[in-house]
Amino acid sequence: MSSDPAHPTSTATLAAGDWLAPLARQPLDAVVTVPGSKSLTNRYLVLAALAKEPSRLVRPLRSRDSTLMCEALQALGTKIQTTDDDTEWIVEPAPLHGPAAIDCGLAGTVMRFLPPVAALADGTVEFDGDEAARRRPMGPVLEALRSLGIDVAGDSLPFQLTGDGRVGGGTVRIDASGSSQFVSALLLAGARYDDGITVIHEGKPVPSLPHIAMTVEVLRDAGVLVDDSEANRWRVEPSEINALDLDVEPDLSNAAAFLAAAAVAGGSVTVPGWPHATTQAGDHIREILQQFGADVQLGREGLTVRGTGGLQAVDLDLHDASELTPVVAAIAAFADAPSYLRGVAHIRGHETDRLAALSTELNRLGGDVSELEDGLVIRPKPLHGSTFQTYGDHRMVMAAAVLGLRVPGLVVHDAGTVAKTMPDFQTRWTQLVEA
Numbered sequence: 001m002s003s004d005p006a007h008p009t010s011t012a013t014l015a016a017g018d019w020l021a022p023l024a025r026q027p028l029d030a031v032v033t034v035p036g037s038k039s040l041t042n043r044y045l046v047l048a049a050l051a052k053e054p055s056r057l058v059r060p061l062r063s064r065d066s067t068l069m070c071e072a073l074q075a076l077g078t079k080i081q082t083t084d085d086d087t088e089w090i091v092e093p094a095p096l097h098g099p100a101a102i103d104c105g106l107a108g109t110v111m112r113f114l115p116p117v118a119a120l121a122d123g124t125v126e127f128d129g130d131e132a133a134r135r136r137p138m139g140p141v142l143e144a145l146r147s148l149g150i151d152v153a154g155d156s157l158p159f160q161l162t163g164d165g166r167v168g169g170g171t172v173r174i175d176a177s178g179s180s181q182f183v184s185a186l187l188l189a190g191a192r193y194d195d196g197i198t199v200i201h202e203g204k205p206v207p208s209l210p211h212i213a214m215t216v217e218v219l220r221d222a223g224v225l226v227d228d229s230e231a232n233r234w235r236v237e238p239s240e241i242n243a244l245d246l247d248v249e250p251d252l253s254n255a256a257a258f259l260a261a262a263a264v265a266g267g268s269v270t271v272p273g274w275p276h277a278t279t280q281a282g283d284h285i286r287e288i289l290q291q292f293g294a295d296v297q298l299g300r301e302g303l304t305v306r307g308t309g310g311l312q313a314v315d316l317d318l319h320d321a322s323e324l325t326p327v328v329a330a331i332a333a334f335a336d337a338p339s340y341l342r343g344v345a346h347i348r349g350h351e352t353d354r355l356a357a358l359s360t361e362l363n364r365l366g367g368d369v370s371e372l373e374d375g376l377v378i379r380p381k382p383l384h385g386s387t388f389q390t391y392g393d394h395r396m397v398m399a400a401a402v403l404g405l406r407v408p409g410l411v412v413h414d415a416g417t418v419a420k421t422m423p424d425f426q427t428r429w430t431q432l433v434e435a
């Protein structure tokens with residue numbers, strides 16, 4: 001690996017917003033704490049807003065996605081108070097009402113989870129988001145709400161819906177092959193519909209199934225009856241939603257980049273507080289790193305990954321844990337032979353077309369990556385520094401950071417976009433590399 005002299009290797013010449021990813025000059029030896037899970041925080045917020053009494057969330061995630069969720073629920077009438085140190089949030093439910101305008105940013109959880117909640121509001125609720133969010137698929141959720149009698153104008157952002165304070169509920173048939181969030185969205189609000197909700201999926205397999213298991217689990221934690229005994233069919237009984245009082249697990253998908261660092265740079269990284277049982281899809285990083293040849297131990301201190309920098313090629317189906325694809329692609333770029341990542345066609349509809357973005361940016365560094373219809377083939381080659389575009393996608397920043405451990409002069413464009421789920425990622429990453 002050599003540095004491209006045309007690209008900066010010191011911060012002096014960087015453009016605003018660009019970040020020179022730190023190079024690992026020695027094996028790592030770090031303990032990295034990771035903030036709360038985005039997926040859990042935003043589910044808990046939704047259920048707390050629909051619950052019968054105030055809820056308390058301890059150590060939730062503070063990031064762009066969760067702040068947008070808070071602001072949206074507040075616009076609909078919910079009260080949210082936070083302690084001075086922001087480690088506890090008290091969510092006080094109130095009757096939901098329009099008119100309200102909701103900014104979804106680029107958050108899938110906000111744009112998908114809130115329309116079925118807004119359907120319970122009395123009045124009109126307008127939704128919009130980032131330019132890139134307007135390209136993310138929304139149709140199945142909005143079509144399902146229409147079939148339940150809600151007045152919905154639009155099929156993707158921006159759209160608006162008008163309700164009268166109640167939803168009859170019943171059975172909806174949707175194609176959720178584009179995102180598990182379509183199913184989660186309808187289930188989360190469904191207990192508050194008069195007849196509850198039954199969601200039947202018809203189409204190619206639903207991706208990211210652990211995220212639906214997470215939705216089912218948080219509903220059950222709130223006392224809601226859910227039947228998920230049959231594949232592709234979920235039934236939520238109508239009921240009150242109990243208040244929540246809980247600690248939010250660390251975000252295991254965000255943790256993945258830090259653990260990957262030990263495999264790529266060598267040395268050891270521990271993430272404390274790793275749950276021994278979880279529905280988070282990010283937990284898959286344990287077996288993925290083992291397949292790359294790293295030593296992975298889950299113990300009392302947390303999850304520890306030890307690596308030598310030597311990496312075996314992998315052939316992985318990431319359909320269940322698709323949000324790990326960018327970081328896994330970055331690791332694969334240093335493996336001893338070509339790797340295949342499959343089963344993730346739907347991530348073309350994530351924050352950006354991640355298959356196109358990853359192949360373009362890895363190839364810009366001198367890599368040899370081609371797109372499959374549902375994945376990537378990554379043929380390792382010596383990489384050189386360049387400016388890595390991130391397309392407003394937090395996980396492209398994380399992937400770039402992993403690459404930068406071994407590629408001098410890798411400049412991450414618009415690195416601040418990582419604030420979608422981890423505003424202090426760069427600080428934590430720099431501490432990791434310099435520890």
Ligand SMILES: O=C(O)C1=C[C@@H](OP(=O)(O)O)[C@@H](O)[C@H](O)C1
Nearest residue numbers: 039179180181207208211322323
């Ligand atoms: O429900 C959730 O919290 C999520 C579901 C998944 O979405 P897809 O099913 O669209 O992959 C995942 O990729 C995303 O990061 C978070």
Ligand SMILES: C=C(OP(=O)(O)O)C(=O)O
Nearest residue numbers: 106107108109323350395
């Ligand atoms: C796909 C992701 O996010 P979203 O919740 O916006 O879909 C992600 O975090 O990788």
